[in-house]
Amino acid sequence: MDKVLCYSCNKSKNNLSVKKSILLPINLLMCEGCISSKFEPRWLVVIAGRQMGADSVREFILKKKYIGNEISASELLI
Numbered sequence: 504m505d506k507v508l509c510y511s512c513n514k515s516k517n518n519l520s521v522k523k524s525i526l527l528p529i530n531l532l533m534c535e536g537c538i539s540s541k542f543e544p545r546w547l548v549v550i551a552g553r554q555m556g557a558d559s560v561r562e563f564i565l566k567k568k569y570i571g572n573e574i575s576a577s578e579l580l581i
C-alpha cells in the first residue's frame with residue numbers, strides 16, 4: 504500500500520492536509536507540524552527561487568522555513 508508522505512518533512516503522517524503553497528500556485532500535502540510552522544517543502548523553495556529570483560525566497564532561507572540541508576545560493580541558479 505502506498506503511504507502518502509508529507510511534502511515538507513517526507514514523513515508519513517496520519518493527518519495530512521492540503522495546503523496552498525505560499526510561493527507557487529500549487530497545492531501541497533503537509534502534516535500539522537509543517538503547516539503550523541509555516542514551512543514550505545525545500546524543493547519548492549528552490550524552484551520558486553529559480554523562477555522568481557532569490558529575493559522572493561530570501562525570508563524562507565534566512566528563517567529556515569523548510570526541512571533539510573541548507574539551501575545554498577548556487578542552488579538557486581539555473
Ligand SMILES: [Zn+2]
Pocket residue numbers: 509510511512513514533534535536537538
Ligand atoms: Zn511535515
